[in-house]
Amino acid sequence: xxxxxxxxxxxxxxLSTHKLRSFLTMLGIIIGVASVxxxxxxxxxxxxxxxxxxxxxxxxxxxxxxxxSFGPGGVRGAGGSAQTLTMEDxxxxxEQVSNVSAVAPSSSSNLQLVVGSENMNAxxxxxxxxxxxxxxxxxxxxxxxxxxxxxxxxxxxxxGSNVAETLFEGTNPVGQQIRMGSxxxxxxxxxxxxxxxxxxxxxDAIYIPLTALQQTVxxxxxxxxxxxxxxxxxxxxxxxxxxxxxxxxxxxxxSRHQLxxxxxxxxxxxxxxxxxxxxxxxxxxxxxxxxxxxxxxxLVGGIGVMNIMLVSVLERTRExxxxxxxxxxxxxxxxxxxxxxxxxxxxxxxxxxxxxxVVSYFIDIMGLMTTVVTADIVILAxxxxxxxxxxxxxxxxxxxxRLNPIxxxxxx
Amino acid sequence: xxxxxxxxxxxxxxxxxxxxxxxxNLNIKQGELVAVMGPSxxxxxxxxxxxxxxxxxxxxxxxxxxxxxxxxxxxxxxxIRGQKIGFIFQTFNLLSRLTALANVELGMTYAGGxxxxxxIEALASVGLSERVNHRPIELSGGEQQRVAIARALVKNPSxxxxxxxTGQLDSHSGEEIVSxxxxxxxxxxxxxxxxxxxxxxxxxCHRIIHLKDGEITAEENV
Numbered sequence: 001x002x003x004x005x006x007x008x009x010x011x012x013x014x015l016s017t018h019k020l021r022s023f024l025t026m027l028g029i030i031i032g033v034a035s036v037x038x039x040x041x042x043x044x045x046x047x048x049x050x051x052x053x054x055x056x057x058x059x060x061x062x063x064x065x066x067x068x069s070f071g072p073g074g075v076r077g078a079g080g081s082a083q084t085l086t087m088e089d090x091x092x093x094x095e096q097v098s099n100v101s102a103v104a105p106s107s108s109s110n111l112q113l114v115v116g117s118e119n120m121n122a123x124x125x126x127x128x129x130x131x132x133x134x135x136x137x138x139x140x141x142x143x144x145x146x147x148x149x150x151x152x153x154x155x156x157x158x159x160g161s162n163v164a165e166t167l168f169e170g171t172n173p174v175g176q177q178i179r180m181g182s183x184x185x186x187x188x189x190x191x192x193x194x195x196x197x198x199x200x201x202x203x204d205a206i207y208i209p210l211t212a213l214q215q216t217v218x219x220x221x222x223x224x225x226x227x228x229x230x231x232x233x234x235x236x237x238x239x240x241x242x243x244x245x246x247x248x249x250x251x252x253x254x255s256r257h258q259l260x261x262x263x264x265x266x267x268x269x270x271x272x273x274x275x276x277x278x279x280x281x282x283x284x285x286x287x288x289x290x291x292x293x294x295x296x297x298x299l300v301g302g303i304g305v306m307n308i309m310l311v312s313v314l315e316r317t318r319e320x321x322x323x324x325x326x327x328x329x330x331x332x333x334x335x336x337x338x339x340x341x342x343x344x345x346x347x348x349x350x351x352x353x354x355x356x357x358v359v360s361y362f363i364d365i366m367g368l369m370t371t372v373v374t375a376d377i378v379i380l381a382x383x384x385x386x387x388x389x390x391x392x393x394x395x396x397x398x399x400x401x402r403l404n405p406i407x408x409x410x411x412x
Numbered sequence: 413x414x415x416x417x418x419x420x421x422x423x424x425x426x427x428x429x430x431x432x433x434x435x436x437n438l439n440i441k442q443g444e445l446v447a448v449m450g451p452s453x454x455x456x457x458x459x460x461x462x463x464x465x466x467x468x469x470x471x472x473x474x475x476x477x478x479x480x481x482x483x484x485x486x487x488x489x490x491x492i493r494g495q496k497i498g499f500i501f502q503t504f505n506l507l508s509r510l511t512a513l514a515n516v517e518l519g520m521t522y523a524g525g526x527x528x529x530x531x532i533e534a535l536a537s538v539g540l541s542e543r544v545n546h547r548p549i550e551l552s553g554g555e556q557q558r559v560a561i562a563r564a565l566v567k568n569p570s571x572x573x574x575x576x577x578t579g580q581l582d583s584h585s586g587e588e589i590v591s592x593x594x595x596x597x598x599x600x601x602x603x604x605x606x607x608x609x610x611x612x613x614x615x616x617c618h619r620i621i622h623l624k625d626g627e628i629t630a631e632e633n634v
Contacts, residue, residue, distance in 0.1 A: 329486075
């Protein structure tokens with residue numbers, strides 16, 4: 001115990017004699033650890049954000065779009081690029097597939113919108129009233145269009161929050177009119193903002209009854225005379241049955257589309273769950289990448305520690321000689337210098353965690369990005385910095401311990 | 413207490429070899445004060461380093477308190493230095509960052525543990541009670557050497573080894589060091605081997621060993 005206390009005293013004296021040098025050495029580790037913490041927290045934060053968005057959209061949603069998949073669960077072309085899905089497919093799914101609560105076919109068209117003197121192009125989605133419940137949409141003011149509106153082909157629209165803000169700039173859009181291609185629609189509702197990006201936000205959408213859309217965009221029909229839609233979204237009653245539902249829909253659509261066993265699907269089914277896991281995987285990779293970049297900074301800091309420790313050993317050769325003459329064994333000298341290096345990186349690691357935490361906190365409250373600092377990152381960063389101290393301190397300490405006492409005493 | 417038998421030390425010097433000690437035989441008894449004298453390059457310091465277990469002989473045997481130590485590992489030698497040997501150097505070899513007290517405590521660090529009370533007593537016994545918290549730079553040469561003596565004294569070693577202890581001191585400070593060493597012998601019956609050019613020190617010893625070209629040329633009892 002006493003031996004350890006005096007060892008710690010020796011380490012403290014060694015480091016505190018060159019305060020500026022010790023601090024600068026530590027700074028390398030501080031910057032490294034702080035960037036690991038900050039970057040990983042951004043990565044973790046965006047993962048959490050993405051998952052939250054997906055949860056808010058409903059994890060039980062399945063989307064079917066026309067056109068073949070480019071690979072199992074992989075990227076697909078823009079929805080509706082192939083005109084294979086029809087209204088009749090949607091009706092068949094609603095009638096024949098079990099565990100499905102609501103089915104909403106939809107078609108999108110890029111239309112010119114005019115409100116007073118405002119003029120813009122936007123993607124307009126024509127769909128059925130079920131779309132709202134399938135996609136978990138919430139109304140901020142007014143109401144979503146009704147089954148009656150749909151049946152009658154009423155010219156009404158529901159706006160995403162961003163669209164409402166852009167077109168009406170703070171005035172209440174409900175009851176106002178928008179010229180949309182060749183028709184004029186009345187706004188009946190505005191959706192609650194739900195944030196989130198990744199090109200799938202309902203905040204940027206405009207929904208009108210599919211029957212209204214067909215009054216300005218001609219309805220295409222398949223060779224069998226069925227009414228083409230660009231996608232079908234549906235909600236599964238029980239998330240655990242998602243796979244079964246996908247299977248059932250696949251066989252139903254294949255038989256409806258009269259595909260032979262050799263032919264590939266002419267539609268693509270994706271579930272939110274699947275999307276969530278893909279996105280989570282992607283952002284996990286991103287987090288790792290950010291961590292790896294930060295780890296390079298940490299590595300450079302470690303090399304700095306090694307550099308300083310080598311200089312320190314050289315400069316204190318005589319001290320090492322004195323200690324050896326007084327009876328210090330190789331392991332005493334070795335432990336002393338290794339502890340010095342490790343203390344530098346450990347203290348640097350702790351300070352770095354605090355700095356990184358503060359940085360990620362400010363990134364978060366300034367609204368730049370969502371950040372999440374988790375215990376595992378903190379523990380990882382501190383133990384890696386201690387590991388760096390041990391690793392990069394090993395060689396200088398070994399050098400010190402191997403010095404010949406007679407020669408060390410003779411050095412200036 | 414010390415028995416050297418046919419000690420030879422050869423240093424490799426590139427392709428040639430340099431023989432520094434040739435067949436030294438020497439016995440030193442407990443409580444004896446021995447001076448080693450001789451011209452530069454006669455092997456005095458090498459002999460002292462061997463006796464102090466800082467180095468091992470190429471040939472021959474060295475018995476310290478009856479134990480053959482010339483073939484021990486560096487770790488075992490360090491242990492012997494820590495427990496049994498107190499060094500006093502010409503250049504004092506104090507750690508400049510540490511206070512006098514901390515330097516004395518350093519003497520105990522590798523010899524079983526620090527005892528502050530003993531360290532303060534050791535400083536008092538060399539007349540430095542008032543200088544406990546001074547750093548070496550704030551002390552005169554004589555005072556620094558007294559700190560070094562206290563550092564050796566504090567672990568109660570079997571053997572004191574001094575290499576030109578007055579070599580860097582003025583004659584007055586040198587006198588003080590000599591009187592401290594002699595009074596330590598009188599009070600505690602220490603065993604001391606001192607390498608010196610200083611006839612004054614040598615005359616306080618029981619025995620003077622004359623070394624030349626690595627061989628003992630003469631021994632005289634004072």
